Amino acid sequence: MTDTLPEIRLEDSGSKGRYVLRSAAGDEAEMTFSRAGEHTIIIDHTEVPDAFRGQGAGLRLVTRAVEEMRAAGKKIIPLCPFAAAQFRKHPEWADVLKS
Template structure:
């Protein structure tokens, strides 16, 4: 399963396509040049129960590490993944 990424420098998303349909997506909004606000995660019934939401967060973490970006996870699902995964703490924005 491949997680794709689109980024307009104002907003962006990590997503999974199945049969040319977007079946999972985690969206974010840029907050300046070095922070993103993760605002929504959704996985369709087609992919539910396969850990796809976690894969979306993992892809975002790799992107943030590669680009020296920090996250503010406002989405409840993404926040729960960050809370359960201490090895992702390096990409969290700390005030």
């Protein structure tokens, strides 16, 4: 089902940012983050509207952040309950988890 989701966009304002999926109808699924220094981001919120429910949108957003932070050699602090749950379900992400 995730093949039908739109492309994830990164909106970055320097100290804060978000990964967003926007539907043709204008619905947005988002995962917001804040920077905690040069090498760490804090995932602070994930929101998936009903239009995206059951399609893996939230997981795709967190996965994208994990992939980008891994490639950049950075770490993630998952304060958002959804993101924290995904880190528990994906032990292969331990290399980007800030301990």
